[in-house]
Amino acid sequence: MQELQLSDWLPTTNKEVKIRGWQELDVILFSGDAYVDHPSFGPAVIGRILESYGLRVAIVPQPNVNDNLQDFVKLGRPKLFFGITAGCMDSMLSNYNANKKRRDKDAYTPNGDIGFRPDYATTVYSKILKEKFPDVPILIGGIEASLRRVTHYDYWSDQLMPSILETSGADMLVYGMGEQPLREVVRLLQKGVPFSSINTINQTAVLLDEGEKIPKNSNWEDVEIASHTVCLNDKKAYASNFKVIEQESNKLAARRIFQKIGNKTLMINPPYPTMTESEIDASFDLPYTRLPHPKYNKRGPIPAFEMIKFSINIHRGCFGGCSFCTISAHQGKFIASRSQESILKEVDTVANMPDFKGYLSDIGGPSANMYQMKGKVQAICDKCVAPSCISPVICSNLDTSHKPLTDLYQAVDKHPKVKKSFIGSGIRHDMLVPEFNKNADPKELDAYTEEVMTNHVSGRLKVAPEHTSDPVLKLMRKPSFSYFHKFKERFDKINIKNKLNLQLIPYFISNHPACEVEDMANLAAETKDLGFQLEQVQGFTPTPMTVATVIYYSGYHPYTLKKVNTPKTRKEKDEQHRFFFWYKDENKAWITKTLNRLGKTDLLQRLLPEGDKPSAKNWRKNKPGKTKDTYNDAVPFNKRKTKATFKPKGESEAATNVRSKKKFKKKKR
Template structure:
């Protein structure tokens, strides 16, 4: 296929200024969207998706990216008052995760800003933007959405202020919150507004939340059950009540037919309507097939590359949702656990569009989703899924009702690689290797697992394949809702075998987390030993960061697991975190003396010998033949500490 040079005009993007609005001949704007990210007109960026979707339904939409909140607020005034509403999102990340490291240090860059410049959005951007708009235009509705708002819709622990915060509606002054992926609720909102229904009357739209003043009656919906949570004030007084709340929130977020949640806060109640069912393939295709330019707005041409765009510009998202339910992850809380998949035709259409980009060299960086290999997966009997409250379909075991057949995914991989303009399509998303060893799978499913693994490893690895075992301790992995590390050994053996058979020189890059709830120092020492024995020198590692609306964050704050209410140890101090993290880098000289000292204190000379097999350690080990028995006691002692 011969490439045709794309000649975009300024009008191909949604307008971002009064001058661009004027060039379109508009005398007013229906919806004005404010976002904490730069405006990238691409289906991977929420503001662009919402803007294009509203535009497709006949609305005049403008986007104000990264407005200046520190000057005279001219960015918030330059387009005036919209006919319908203001839309607000902090961007593709929670603004606090975007700004700060796990040690609460200010980051020096921002991947969603030209040239990676930091400081282009405020802390708690959703609240700041909404408050400014409500102060300037008190009578104009403000709709709040995006990941930050979605994950803060109920009482939540905020790691950066180290306190519980109320549901974001209490602080933001927004009129309505759209949580999760916003296409379905927004379409209903627009439909009702067009019929003359005012926004303050939109109280029964699924996947929205609103603040109900004391004395106001709860809107009726005969199809919904109501579930009253402990109030925000109750949670402030009792951490156990906060933990109990979370279990209800997570279970209802992942149910097909969920309850309406109600939580008291200050002088009112936050009402969270249940989510929509998963999007159909046709609905998802329609969202991805909108007329995106797939490029940053021309206003950034002289301002430098936008790192987040550079990372995904040649990638394709095949599906939404994740049923892994990992304790530290927020994907299911925002996208849901039920998978919504695009059609093969829509995916190949996007591949062909990417192939026509002038700087495309034939390599797709990713063909995946939140988890790479969940495309088209659903329950064999959907009626069972509709009654299910499990937060994970694959932990503590793979559900017998889950169809783990990988055939359709493998077919797409092969079809993409057969396109004339594609030299290779890599899988950059994380692969859930536990599904490839599903003991309850049918023979047909097992055959599909083998075929998928062969296709993946032989044709779709860019030299390094990312997988995320996260830890080696079964005790910690259970809390993480991750499979036993034994399965990683099994996957690596198959990976090495296929590489050897095909004469390939490829590596597995495992991801690990330190300081996760349940992880003790000796668990990290054991992680170092096990990965040392597998000849890994770890690179892709991170220190656990508590983020709103995860099991792990509840444990970090409350000290108990929200499902069992059992006390669970969590590293909290800076010293505890550093002592755990250093084991990931046992091979670096600056950590070795400290690691040796700690292992000697624990009398774990067996671990010392594994990590540093020198003459001194061999001598120490020979003098402590019973170190393993003693080490068990020392670990119990450490746990009490």
């Protein structure tokens, strides 16, 4: 690989701007993340996209908001606009956990250091720039802006907030993946159209002042949702808004959405069609260095980069539509897949990096096994308003063939420098069960499962049943837990057939809307019966733009407007949380008392059969609510920590520990 020069990165200082011989900049980007020039990091993608349009682009990563604000003026005034993103995560999710306590690490900062990203970063950056450069347009984007584009519930302040366009004072918002709308914005600006006149571009939102004429577009139908003021006073009206927002976000022929905010009108233009293969290939084929900016060399590694350094993203989007997940709200429910040629080209680039040891950490995406999947008849998809293509059942029009993915894995492994490629992203196990995925050839599903288990897993396979309660799973838009049983049967057969000794790692969520204490007790009993011993818990964290968050705040399901109970208090959350750890002595007395009170003696017998009950002494020492376990919350699915282990029947805890240590040592070698 050719030695890189400082000018190979987008400039971050005046010195770097001068190295390129530039006298002025067209666009200056501000980001809440450290600058990693890699296609998995949104700020880098936007910078490279703008650069590909012939613009002179610089980036100011993690500007200091606690000094004289020099970082906001050091590069001067851009010719076209400022671009702002909070980074790859909502800044509040980056800074706080489910208990609203500050995190002790920031994965997108060198050394994991905290304090380099302000709360509500998009709004903070925008207000500062508006004060310093009031006449320069500001365009905001990224996941924080995208998911806060309408009236939304903010968990950390426990209040409804208006569109981030109102709070930030920005001039335009790009929602979703930004390549397509930015291309049109730049095209019009380069033609000389004033920024203030650019308001009919797909996948953008603007605030119209009182009396301002609504732009016409004969191709769009319009819909108005309840105003911000109405939402503040009527939780049911707020809930009803979300059905419109979610459906229009995922339709291929969507309506333009209007919402009153005080004396202004929010206008959200319909999204672009899903990116074509050539479009997404072009984005990934840009000249990334794939490395953090050299300015961080002495500050320590950036955890998020270290995690994906040798990984390959093969597609975007997710048609699962899970009620607690924001992926489809930001990336869309339709899958945009890269060509095999583009992927193999990136594999070759990674394989030739100086420190590559032959192991690709992930060949995946939001859900690892949705690559190249789409509707068989496009016209049917064009009219569809369903938020999920696989809930409550898999759509008969969905092509769920796993053969392109199996072929891709095998093509990647043929590279002479690749010793092994892993699947680190979460796999939709339900799509591998013929009883659920009736569209697919069972032999093809088994072939994919066996390919993954034999060649792409290092000891553990991650799947996400999320719960065992049918009512909770229905609200989550997840299939019955019975399909997990079916998948485990197939997993065990392949495990035995190939003498693999792999572990199956299921993920579960507590405190989700509709989840009651007895549901968690049943979850504990079901998983115990299967031989699982849960280690950590994923606590539900309300994030903007999800069905579950709307229910959490309003108490109503946005599609039915029926009331749904949600655990909210710390006591309720802790009680649900404790059932994950039924095997710990400090929880046994509380579980015994709780299940007896609820009349669930059958569950009690399954969890704590006679002879495994706590002593009175332990009960006094370990009162309810005194658990020391912590929530492993708000971590993206493909970055969550392990939450469960499968212990073979008859194996002691000590033997399990020895086996785990041996695997760890073997993996390190």
